[in-house]
Amino acid sequence: MNLILSIETSTPTCSVAIHQNGELVAQKLIVEEGGHSKQLTVLIESLLQENGLNLSHVEAIAVSMGPGSYTGLRIGLATAKGLCFGLDIPLIALPTLKILAQGFRQTQRSNSQVRLLPMLDARRMEVYAACYELDDLQEVQASKAVILDEHSFAELQETLLITFGNGAEKWQSICQHPDVQFVKEPLFPEAQFMGSLAFQEYLNKNFQDLVSLEPDYLKEFMGTQPRNKVV
Known part of the structure; x- marks a missing residue:
């Protein structure tokens, strides 16, 4: 089956x-x-x-x-x-970002001459982002952690970028990229x-080793120090 x-x-x-x-x-x-x-x-x-x-x-x-x-x-x-x-x-x-991009393909309509820029919130003004071709999800830019500013993704121009995910909305108010379209509907x-x-x-029998595979965190875990209890 x-x-x-x-x-x-x-x-x-x-x-x-x-x-x-x-x-x-x-x-x-x-x-x-x-x-x-x-x-x-x-x-x-x-x-x-x-x-x-x-x-x-x-x-x-x-x-x-x-x-x-x-x-x-x-x-x-x-x-x-x-x-x-x-x-x-x-x-x-x-x-994960490829899954998010596939979610856009399955739920949204768009012109084929675009690229997808899925973003996940990584706290403050940082996001995890990647870029894919719409038609076949060929990777244009690998997943990475990005601190957003008005000029983020300036290297990705001349083709319309559609950005979505829970990290995209915090870029919208400062974005000056000339070729970006934001998706209003939340997508996870x-x-x-x-x-x-x-x-x-x-x-394709592209299977993973059960012992060695680890999550792709992209950045080191920054935990908080527990506070000392006051007696």
Whole structure:
């Protein structure tokens, strides 16, 4: 059946989906602070059960590999690795920003002579961004962390850029780029958008090593120091 289970946990939206030969069968998602750790396995179980399936029917697992939330990505990848190891099935890793770009292709209409500039919020005026051709999602500019200013992405000109994602809105008020169009509707990476990308990787047997694969954070984790308790 070529059933692939997809897991996307890079943002506060936690989602899982089942695709058959790249076509969406069903998706479940929640938007809850800390929901990844509490709800991910529950979502997977209920998704399969509601569609008359169990884990033995799954032939591969696809996971969003980043950039995005440190905690979310770790939980998603750890869950995917554990399932792949236990079921002895392959693991597929997909760039989060490419998933977001595919989401635009599936939900929005646009002239083919454009490039896609998905952005994810990385706090303050920083975003994770990448650039893709609309037609085939060929990478124009690799994923990177960018501190936004009015001249960001000046190297990407002469072709209309459509930018979207939860990082794009904070650039809109200062952007002076002559070739940028902002999408008003909010768009997040979701497991439902991973199907065709994962299926192509499956056909190409582009699988990941369960031991060595790590999330693509793009920048080092900056945790906060715990405050000393006052007695």
